[in-house]
Amino acid sequence: MSECVFCKIVAGEGEASVVHRGGSVMAFLDINPINQGHVLVVPHIHYERFSNVDVPVLGEMMHVAQRVLQAIETSKIACDGANIFLSDGEVAGQEVPHTHLHIAPRFKEDGHRMGFSGIHLGGASRESLNGTAKLIADAMKR
Ligand code: AMP
Numbered sequence: 001m002s003e004c005v006f007c008k009i010v011a012g013e014g015e016a017s018v019v020h021r022g023g024s025v026m027a028f029l030d031i032n033p034i035n036q037g038h039v040l041v042v043p044h045i046h047y048e049r050f051s052n053v054d055v056p057v058l059g060e061m062m063h064v065a066q067r068v069l070q071a072i073e074t075s076k077i078a079c080d081g082a083n084i085f086l087s088d089g090e091v092a093g094q095e096v097p098h099t100h101l102h103i104a105p106r107f108k109e110d111g112h113r114m115g116f117s118g119i120h121l122g123g124a125s126r127e128s129l130n131g132t133a134k135l136i137a138d139a140m141k142r
Helices: 005-010 055-074 126-141
Strands: 018-021 025-029 039-043 081-085 101-106
Touching (some): 005 039, 018 055, 025 055, 055 081, 055 101
Antiparallel strands (some): 018 025, 025 039
């Protein structure tokens, strides 16, 4: 049996507070929410990384994320906005190696901050930005 905590939930062998079960994804509450209504959208298949997710599944993940957020917005859960995010890889803060989208409702003065350290690459000239754009665009053609 898989050791993955999300695979166990998908298989019905792990406890979860489920908000949606669909064709290829499910959505359940994060066990350690940053605010009420913090939901995870999780594909049934154990894709460890974002890059591996099949496009139709990716589409369903995004669609379910939107529906979950729309539902939260019409509920009595405090939600003036939301952070929808995915941490890909340990270095990016991914703790559960089964890719998943977070939908984290936010409200004014909820005490949270999201974002990076504030350190930016200094002096990104147009030349250097164009060089980086070419690296990625060329790789996308392969
Ligand atoms: P990440 O850092 O993006 O991998 O996020 C993993 C998230 O999964 C964290 O916010 C955890 O609180 C959440 N989590 C871990 N185990 C469970 C579980 N059994 N049920 C629900 N959420 C979980």
